[in-house]
Amino acid sequence: MLYTALSTLFSHWRHHTGQLAALVMGLALATALWSGVQAINAEARDSYAEAAATLGQDRLSRLTGPNGGDVPLADYIALRRSGYLVSPVISGELRLGEARLRLLGIDPLTAPPEADPPALQDETLDLAAFFTNPGLILMTEETAGGPLPPGLPEIVISDTIPPSAAITDIGTASRLLGQTDPSYLLIAPSQPVGLPPLALATDLHLQPPDSAADIGRLTDSFHLNLTAFGLLSFAVGLFIVHAAIGLAFEQRRATVRTLRALGLPLRTILISFGVELAGLALFSGLIGLILGYAIAAALMPGVAGTLRGLYGAQIPGTLGFDPIWALSALGMTLAGAALAGAQALRRTAALPLLAPANPRAWATASGRAMRRQALVALLLFGAAIGLALWGGSLLSGFATLAALLVGAALILPATLGLILRLASKSVAGALGQWLFADTRQQLPGLSLALMALLLALAANIGVSTMVGSFRGTFVGWLDQRLAAELYVTVADSDEALRLRAFLGDRVDAILPIASVERPLAGRPGEVFGQADHPTFRENWPLLQAQPNAWDDLAAGEGVLINEQLARFADLDLGDALTLAPALTLPIVGVYSDYGNPAAQAILGLNRFTDMFPDAPQTRFALRLPPADVAGLATALREDFGLPTEAVVNQTQIKRFSLQVFEQTFRITGALNVLTLGVAAFALLTSLLTLAGMRLPQLAPVWALGLTRAQLARFELARSLILAALTFVLALPVGLCLAWVLLAVVNVEAFGWRLPMSIFPADWLRLFLLALGAAALAAALPAWRLARMPPTTLLKVFAHER
Amino acid sequence: MNVRVLAICLVGWAGPIWAQGFAGLGTAADGFAMPERPATFSFPQDHGAHPAYRIEWWYLTATLTGPDGTEFGAQWTLFRSALAPREAVGWEAPQLWMGHAGLTTPEAHFSAERLARGGIGQAGATADPFVAWVDDWQMVATDAGAADALDALQVTARGADFAYALDLAATGPLVFHGDGGYSVKSGEGQASYYYSQPFYTVTGTISLPEGDIPVTGNAWLDREWSSQPLSEQQEGWDWVSLQFDDGARMMGFSLRQTDGTAYTAATWIGADGVTESYPDGALVMTPLARSEVAGRMVPTEWRVELADQGLDITTTPLNEQSWMDVSVSYWEGPIRMTGTHAGRGYLEMTGYE
Structure with a gap:
């Protein structure tokens, strides 16, 4: 009996291969993005452990x-x-x-x-x-x-x-x-x-x-970022699955009714649905695993580059295969499919034997659900604000993000409904009114896909705003921080003396850079000795400073600290900082220090040399006219005999730093595009689902004289309206997201806060992208409608009960 | 580094005592010197290292007594193993060194191990002045004017939870085993150079977790070097050194062979130092009782017979659990005896897996 039920239900897919493809692809994409990210994380963690174990350095x-x-x-x-x-x-x-x-x-x-x-x-x-x-x-x-x-x-x-x-x-x-x-x-x-x-x-x-835990702690934020993205993608993938399963359920309503009328127990039908879903999930999960592995392998070199550049963590750019990873990803797929199919199963179980198809009634019932969702959304927003204000940890930062995103997704249908209702009032003409009313009618069916679109758009706006803000700040900061034209490293103090003699009056200034590793406020840190020179006074990126900060520093009566140290130890201007057992100085300034995870302090060079006479002074920043840089660099290498990498010019460092930076966010960019693609796909499957169910509403309009082509254009317009409205709603969500990333997550993860810049040109691009995705998703159903044989539309009336 | 793997590698060449069924090593082809008959010795040079030979050791066992009559045992061993038959200076010297120290009480047995490479001064053995050392463990001559460099020694070692410092004074001459110091180890002719100083009296201090204890007693030093592995048929050995109350001494070993038989040899040392060597078969060693030690059954009671000297004794250990828990583990501890002769001694058993 089970076999008969299964084969009957499954025959549905033979006639709807596109739908089957959507379901499989949705599950596979969800699995792929999630498992890909997990594979990257696992590989990186293994590498840390391995590196730490090399010589028991930890x-x-x-x-x-x-x-x-x-x-x-x-x-x-x-x-x-x-x-x-x-x-x-x-x-x-x-x-x-x-x-x-x-x-x-x-x-x-x-x-x-x-x-x-x-x-x-x-x-x-x-x-x-x-x-x-x-x-x-x-x-x-x-x-x-x-x-x-x-x-x-x-x-x-x-x-x-x-x-x-x-x-x-x-x-x-x-x-x-x-x-x-x-x-x-x-x-x-x-x-x-x-x-x-x-x-x-x-x-x-x-x-x-050396604490390997430090590397772990530092890179944790990076991996948490990836994990969050993976989960987001997984959720978006599940929207597709939900839509595809919902469609299949709607279309098989009649079959189920017939089977039950023939005497097949409900239990057997439910088991058949379950078996079918599990089988599809396993199959799709396997495809997803292969895709996920491919994604991870493609992104791995970038991840390795990022971790190396940002944290100095050495991981290989290649990927191993871990069966536990595969099993857990498959488990996740099964659980996701069960979640996505639960609603369909519940409805099948509750289906009255002879219930008529009644979309409008379904929509009215959903009105209550929408209000409930809106209420939950408001609660989540409250939680997000609370977490952002009083959270104070990386985890609470991410919880803020989650509450914000889920809340925004939940409130979307209600908000869209409200906007459409208001809009329909201001529209003159029956056709316009019908368009808006019909759009509202479709909202419940499309809401999940639109939520996915909202999430993808908001993530896109948020992340690109963060990256853009970061980039702008970072580039400006590099210019300030790397003011000297040439940076030179020598082997020992003898060579340093010879270097000074060699340089003589070829340069405007020789500025030694000396440093020692010292614990600062109980954390591993570094103390630098810095000469008093206009190079620093005019360029050094101070976030806060006392009026005479540079004089105090030069006199050895004050110390500058980096933002990370100030934030983590909760230090303010005027607070005392212990640099050595016999040296405690007031803080006279705080400077920004992006890209450096450790605590840092700067001391006047004279005071530094007194305190740490053993610290080698083998690094120098050289000031000279830009035109002479190339010549001097060559002379230092060829005449003075320094190794190539011991002479670095400012542009090289900047280029390298920017490379690291771009590398860091390349993965983010790739995941962004993938998420948006998945969201567009979700929209397509939802529209396909609705296309079949909507005929009873379209047929009367057609009968009233609208051509099929006109109807198809309306379909397209409706998708565009919804996508545009969703984008408008996603914009504030995305900006909030960016703010949380910059002001909460970054501070917790890296110890620095970045000023937020906005990039309207990016929004325009994204807006067009969203419209394009919606148009693409609506194209197929609209095209089908335009080509629909009139008999199909006529059948609606024939079947009218 | 998996020290066990390394130690197996180290003692893989360690010839007669250690290698269990080790085979396949070329002999002359590797360029190592081979023991030759007749054995000729030249002192003090031969007290030092012989880098041309593959394996060598300085092996001291001491039976000790505390002020309240409590018995103790101490072991100090330095092994040398050569990867190539030459000495060199620097990190790439091909000589590897391994030290073992043991301390036995009736209730406990302590052991420690040190590994080192030659060429950098961390371990070595020089003849004149005599000193054999690894890290801070050393065996050093204390009387420059003595007739033999080994006549007066100080021996120290330290582990995670024990230490000892012993002063040794010889009351008799060096004795040579086998054929004047050429000691045959199998029917196939494997042999080593082997001599001993069995006549030490000891005073010193042992440090236990409970505190320091002054001790007195007797000690026995073995010197042996060779380049040849054990015979393929030999899977381990049982060795005793005995100090009888009448002043005589005896060294005996039984090499267990895979066919169930044993290859034995013994040296009877009169109180005056006059030796008599016994070929295979004269000494009979029979295990009587076994104890479970470190998860395996080890014969801790032996019947030892040397008919020619009217010897028929049963040995019992001071501590059945005298297990040397080092890279290549073995049983080594002080024993007592009953039977035709009275006295104390040391028992070593290897190859019990």
Whole structure:
């Protein structure tokens, strides 16, 4: 019996292949966008964990030379011979032209278990060869494929090594890098009994563990962003599915009625619907998985670039396949399909045996639903305002966004209904009045698709406003911040002296940039020493400052801090900041510092040098006439002998920074376009659904003398009106969205707040895009109507009961 | 680094004692020197390292007693394993070193391990002045004027939860096993150079979690080096060093073979230091009782017979759980004996998987 029911119900799809395609595509798209984003997130997280595990950097303290430099070999041996469990690492970069390789030479004999590189636990690795000249070098296939410096020993492929890095024995690294002294020592967390504390036993600089959690925390906001987009896409995809299932339900009403009249139990029919839906969901889910994987693989290099540029997090630009990911995505598809089909199933269950089709009655019933929705929407708006004002965390920022978007979507039908009612009053002529009344009549059927369109449009406006605001601010800020023409890095203080002599009067000013890593207000941070020079006084981007800030800074009586530090530690002008145990200064200014996740403070150079005499002064900003920049850069490289990358000009840095920036938002842009596409598709399926049901309303108008072509034009016009109205409503929602992103989410995620700029030209473009999408979606139903055989319209009267 | 993998790699070459059924290594082709008969020694040079040989060790076991009569045992071992038959300076030196330290009480057994590479000063063994060390563990000659460099030593080691410092003074001469120090390890002719200083008296301090305890006792130092692996048929070994109350000593080992038989050898050392070596078959070692140790059954009670010397004793451990929980784990701890002779000693058992 079940089989008969199933085959009867399923025969419907044979006659409506387009509808089947819509359903499958909706589910597949929803799955694809969601699973794609999830795949990207999972891949990135795995990479962080891997990078952290490379040398247990997240868990182990280190010893470095006094200036962060190498540890003399004799010091290492002395520590070992005193009983301390420390393990040497020689690290460095091998370069030849384009080819670069970060080399980590470890000593597996002394490495603490926490620093186990997983690659070395592979029992197939020939350890004797690893230890013996010429040694082995471990890297990923991707790294091995890139340009590599010459002279490397035999390469062993291991997928647990971070990108563009290689692990080898310390002996091999020592030979390749030409360095005998360890770069640093890793300290085993548990030391033998009866030894004095390590800090008392050595003059080396003890450096607490790098917190990988920091990278995790920083990039979390990025991944949360992606997840939010994924969910949005999934929701929009479900609108399509809902429309397609609703259509199929409407069209199979008669079949169901017949089946039940023939004696088939309702239960069997419901089970058949369930089985059918589950089967379709599984099939579509699989297609979606393939698509999702393709999307993720296509976006991955961009994501990798973003994370690298923005946070310095190294992740590979390639994608692995994780079965758990696939299963969870399929589960999500099934759950989504169940949600989308629930209404249809409920209606089937409640269907009276001999109910007539009565769209108008359905619309009236929906009026109540609309009012209920509007009420919920108002509550959500209240919640959004509350969260925005008093939330204070990244999560509440996203909750604000969610409340805002869902509220806007829910209130849309009621608002559109109101506007249409008001509009119909001001329209003269029967035809105009009919057009508006008929549009209102269709609202319940189209509302879900319009909600999807609203969400997509609002997200588009919001995100592009945010990106545009960010871009404008960022570019202006780069110009201020990178005021010097040339930036030069030398190897040590001897070379710095020679550099000063070499530069002589070729430049207008030599401005040293010195820095030390210091905890600031309990958070890892950096303190800079900055010379007193008009370059800074005139250009430095201060957000707030005391009137004599620059004089105080020069005199060493005040400190400038970045916006991130001010926000996170809740510091204000005049508050005291401790830079070192013996140095606490009042804050005289706050500057914007985009793109830097860490806390930062600036001290007058003289005071800085007094406080941190060991800090190397090896970086310099040079002021000189722009016309001389190229010549001096060449001279520094060729005559003075600095490596190419040690001399950077301002335009290069700006270009690189902008590249990072563009990269960051390329993914956002791609997802935006995809969401809008999905929304247009939802509109198309809804219109197709309605087309069949609307004949009884169109036939009388046709009978009154309107041609089919006219009717088709009206259909098109109606879609355009609805899309235009939806856009108008989406605009304030989008701007609110942008405001929340800029003023709430950004502050929480990055620690900076951006001024909001608006871009009406973008809106116009989007408006046209929305109209285009609506026109495209309405084209097929309208075309069908124009070509409809008159007999079909006549049949309406024949079937009239 | 998976230390276990590394240690297997290290002791893969470790010849007679460690390698269990290790095979396939070339011998002469690798360029390592081979033990030759007759054995000739030259001291103090031979107390130091022999980088031309694949494997070598300095192996000290001590039976100790506290002021209240409580018995203890201490072990200090330095292994050298060469990846290539040469010495070098710097990170790429092909000599690897492994230290093991053990401390046994009636209730507990402590163990620790250190790994190091040669060439940078972290570990090594020099003959004159004599010192063998890895990290802060060392065995160092304390009397420059002694007849033999090993006559007076200080031995120290430290683990996560224990430490000891022992002063050793020899009361007898060095003794040579097998054929004048050429010790055969199988019927197929695998052999090593092997001599001992079994006549140490000990004073020192052991540090336990409960506190420091002064101790006195006896100690036995083994020196052995070779380049050859165990025979393919040998899966592990049981070794004893015995100090009888009458002043005599005995060293004996039984190499267990896959066919169920054993290859044995023994050296009887008179109180005056005069030795007699016994070929395969003279010594009989029979396991009597097994205990569950670290999840496996290990024979902790033995019957040891050497008919030629009228020896027939049963040994019992101070602590059945004397398990060296290091990369390649094994049983090593102090024993007592009953039977024809009275005294104390040390038992080592390897290859019980």
